[in-house]
Amino acid sequence: MSDRMLTMAEAVREAMSIAFEERPEVFLLGEDVGIYGGAFGVSGDMYHKYGADRVLDTPIAELGIVGAAVGAALSGMRPIVEIQFSDFTAQAMDQIANQAAKIHFMLGGALHVPMVLRTPQGSGTGAAAQHSQNLEPWFASVPGLKVVVPSNPADAKGLLLSAIDDPNPVIFLEHKLLYKIPGRDPVPEGATRIPLGVSKVVREGKDLTIVATGIMVNKCYEVAEKLAAEGITITLIDPRTISPLDMNPVFESVEKTGRLMVVQEGPAQAGFINEVIAQLAGSSSFGSLIAPIKRLAGMNIPIPYAPQLEKAAVPQIEDIEIAAREIVKNWR
């Protein structure tokens, strides 16, 4: 097996490059994806490798970019769109939510939109409120979109390959703090795919089930490691694909642990993670709970600028640790 440790940016680039080699109809378009290599360096040297036609720099026109990708996807291509910051998808929402998401259903199945929209999201860079959001619920609430939130390089690579194969529009949300750090696990060589819609049990324990998304998976993992030394063991579940959502491992785990904590970076109100709670609450596994469900999420505020304010706006490792300890100790 491979022991290659890649960053998420490298893993995403590798997946795109494999898809470029596999299928001539795959191309990348977006702002500064060409010679600049992408605002976060994700496309890197792909422009030099594949040329300006397949690594297509666009004007600053998010609605037009996504619309062009939709039209190209309807016409036999498989575009990968990079939107420079997920916040800017607001500019493109008609093409994402009204066009791409609905075409297959609304037009009677005659047409479909094999498009991937990749975009960096999340706080932690001091870029303030218009460059730091986590927008999972915007996309997960639109039927017709598949939504992927990878938490590590190996998953990002395998999931992106599946997303590019998928005949439907896939929104691929990459946390920008993960771009430059290697994951815990090596990234396999070659075109190993990870199917969409399959949650991953990251580690198993018997005292608490944590469901976390994106970068929060890593924070929760650290907490789980630390608490394991104290005899508190945690099952950590990363849905990876938040739409469609695979809840089975959550049900199974809660039946064993009796305790559930959910963690996301985005604001609590109407956040994606609430869907996990709702589905659990409506399932027979609900009866296994011996503790109230704990939700840790971002504050219901725009992400502020100053580092101490920005940190306070989203769950930190210490918050997760305290909450995990409390739920296990207080409910026996």
Next chain:
Amino acid sequence: MGHPLSSPEHARHALLYMWRIRKFEEAVEDLFGRGMMHGTMHLSIGQEASPTGMCMAMTLQDQITSTHRGHGHCIAKGADLTRMIAELLGKKIGYCGGRGGSMHIADVETGNLGANGVVGGGLPIAAGAALASKMMNRGTVAVSFFGDGAMNEGAFHEAANMAAIWKLPMILFCENNGYGMSSSTAKAFAIDDLADRGKGYGIPGVNVDGNDVVAVYEVAQAAVDRAKAGDGPTLIIASTYRWKGHSRSDKNLYRTKEEIEEWRTKDPIPRFISRAIEAGLLNQEQCDAIQNEAIEAIKAAVNEAVKAESAEPSGLLDAVFKAVSA
């Protein structure tokens, strides 16, 4: 296809398709009036020459995107009338299986990427189709039909600019019927000539009488030739008029009876009949027969669609995504 006055067959095609659109729209109004169709409708009566002339300059493989007022584009590109009516009636055999209705008919076989419920929604999509054509060396053109109202959407600007900088084989075809719902072009634009907008993108902007199917065909063919030669997009402004209101709720408070009457005298159908007879391509008898043929085709489509099986809610959940093939 070719020039509407190039042969009796071409003249027949132009007249037949304009009648098909007219009679289709009249049938829709009738079905609505009789309570057989629900939702809403946007009729294009009076505008028939524009889609007919444009589509006569296109091949079956050339693509279009259409609008909420899209029945005419769909018919001109060659869609099946029965499946269209069936869609409006919520039938299983409808183009969208009853899931889309009037504003969402697409027809892959005739290169129709779909009508659109969002003003301007089809413009970037057509740019993308043109981009795909260019990338795949397909030699096809993508035409986006839109109204004057769409020209003030960001989507128009973004699509026009991308098509221009990449020299895409695209045509931006504006059916300027003078009103975006109730807002006149005088209220919504600070320029008199909408074709001037072309200059802002470095592309030709061409005006044409949108009620003259011959004139429309001629500018359309020139734009298609230009696009297919790799010289980039053209903005066509076809001036026309919708005789009916914006949709069924329209009380026509924003325009006068006189204005509507004046435009009725510019009816594209008798205008073309005179031209075709003058050119010796058709006689009056043949023209009457073509009209009857359209009437019969619509009647047959309505009869078949009415009898067709209704769409069922079962299976809706499975229709959201295209199945992933293993």
